[in-house]
Amino acid sequence: MDKTKFARHATSPRQGAQAIRRALAVLRILAAGGEAGVPLAEVVQATGLTRPTVHRIVHVLIEEGIVERNERSGHYAIGNQVPELALARPRPSRLLIAANPSLQRASAEIGDTLFLTVRTGNDTLCVDRRIGIYPIQVLSIEVGARRPLGVSSAGVAILAAMPAQDARKIVAANEKRFETYKTDMATVLGEITAARRLGYGMREIGLIQGTKSISTWIKTPDGQPAAAMTVSAVRTRLGPRREQEVADILLREAKVIEQAIGG
Amino acid sequence: MDKTKFARHATSPRQGAQAIRRALAVLRILAAGGEAGVPLAEVVQATGLTRPTVHRIVHVLIEEGIVERNERSGHYAIGNQVPELALARPRPSRLLIAANPSLQRASAEIGDTLFLTVRTGNDTLCVDRRIGIYPIQVLSIEVGARRPLGVSSAGVAILAAMPAQDARKIVAANEKRFETYKTDMATVLGEITAARRLGYGMREIGLIQGTKSISTWIKTPDGQPAAAMTVSAVRTRLGPRREQEVADILLREAKVIEQAIGG
DNA sequence: TTGGTCTTGTCCATAATATGGACAAGAACG
DNA sequence: CGTTCTTGTCCATATTATGGACAAGACCAA
Known part of the structure; x- marks a missing residue:
């Protein structure tokens, strides 16, 4: 479907990890939603994935603490554990x-x-x-x-x-x-x-x-x-x-x- | 293999995302390695996954910018994009x-x-x-x-x-x-x-x-x-x-x- | 040199996994 | 109380991720 993506040093776009790439695509859309989060339907539309797939990914990420759900709005947002993982990196660029x-x-x-x-x-x-x-x-x-x-x-x-x-x-x-x-x-x-x-x-x-x-x-x-x-x-x-x-x-x-x- | 993991509100541990869970397990081990990173073999040993699997996951994550490789040591570490995703969250807990x-x-x-x-x-x-x-x-x-x-x-x-x-x-x-x-x-x-x-x-x-x-x-x-x-x-x-x-x-x-x- | 012991990287047949069409259920609206 | 939103679930199926086996490189000692 997307034949784009050519990595820098002629690294062939590795396969065998569709699910992981999809999860990351979802995460990036959620990141764009900031604190307020993003409704499921918008993630579906922005990623081009099907709804069951996005739903599954998002809920697994919730179980893992990577995504959180705003109980009021039902929107999904980047979770607690992402900043925690980020601490492994030195602070200012x-x-x-x-x-x-x-x-x-x-x-x-x-x-x-x-x-x-x-x-x-x-x-x-x-x-x-x-x-x-x-x-x-x-x-x-x-x-x-x-x-x-x-x-x-x-x-x-x-x-x-x-x-x-x-x-x-x-x-x-x-x-x-x-x-x-x-x-x-x-x-x-x-x-x-x-x-x-x-x-x-x-x-x-x-x-x-x-x-x-x-x-x-x-x-x-x-x-x-x-x-x-x-x-x-x-x-x-x-x-x-x-x-x-x-x-x-x-x-x-x-x-x-x-x-x-x-x- | 692990029958642990019982989420809070009796949420059944969702399936259909083994690869994503594994990728996250890898990420958490890398996070424990901090700036210095972790050799592939140690990730294999810590996660209990096989080497081809870890290798594949880690390299896909590199392509996605989530993981970086220290060229001197060959060790793998949390990449640039993780703090970037983390910015979607408000600062102090x-x-x-x-x-x-x-x-x-x-x-x-x-x-x-x-x-x-x-x-x-x-x-x-x-x-x-x-x-x-x-x-x-x-x-x-x-x-x-x-x-x-x-x-x-x-x-x-x-x-x-x-x-x-x-x-x-x-x-x-x-x-x-x-x-x-x-x-x-x-x-x-x-x-x-x-x-x-x-x-x-x-x-x-x-x-x-x-x-x-x-x-x-x-x-x-x-x-x-x-x-x-x-x-x-x-x-x-x-x-x-x-x-x-x-x-x-x-x-x-x-x-x-x-x-x-x-x- | 050769042989040993580390690493990391790759292949590919196959089993297991993630997929998505179809359906369900709830909420908001008029 | 139909219409149109939304999110959530099921499960047969084919696509996808898997891992055993092998390769290749680095380093060390004899």
């Missing part, structure tokens, strides 16, 4: 350390909310957030927020920074999930093209009504985009003139971060 | 918040290193650590350290606080893993009995030569032990007299924490 001074500087200069977002698989994941000094702040996105690549301005920026073909593959893989976020492939592809032309990602309508976002991409030494830096503000605060100013600051700091992780 | 003042107080009073350890499945997991003011501190155990229940004094304390039958089941389930930690079922069961008699867990020989540990258990409102509070110090600093003093402080604070999570 290279990127987070490298980006820290830039976020500090840009936040002070701009005054609006700043986000650092990484790519993980076909998703974006918000890994850091700085609240600015301006009294109206867009706080819609929490650290840990996860969305399909393409639905946020950060996602569009990251896609714009990769080879067109790769970007198209990811967008296609996410197609089933776009519905939930009220967008579609054509719109996303259009935004990616626009971002390439501009040199940064931009959204007149953010995920929240009346907000606007600007994102620059951050590439690893090998040219792959690994992250994006985003400013979100109420739209009136980001007119054409200020948009350019903000974008310039973001572009400057993105370069600094690229140096820090490259050298 | 109830227990961590409730225990904070007690850890603060006990640490100031005692002066040696304090650990807060929870039970997760058949493992103990260190979730907090306070370094005391005394110049010689036992820092062997990091936050995130994971061990089979029974090999640390915290584990013994937690087992001592549960119904004897449950404790025996867990110890039996961990039997295969004790070898790695140079202990065995008989020893562990003996220590549990001793801890029950004393009212707290104690180890003349900690996981590091020349250290001694004292642990009290913390029970949830329903009587299940959920955590342990441990003091570790060089043995000479914990003679019989001071042992009693330290144990009394720990027992007192354990009660306080039980109140905080109970009320």
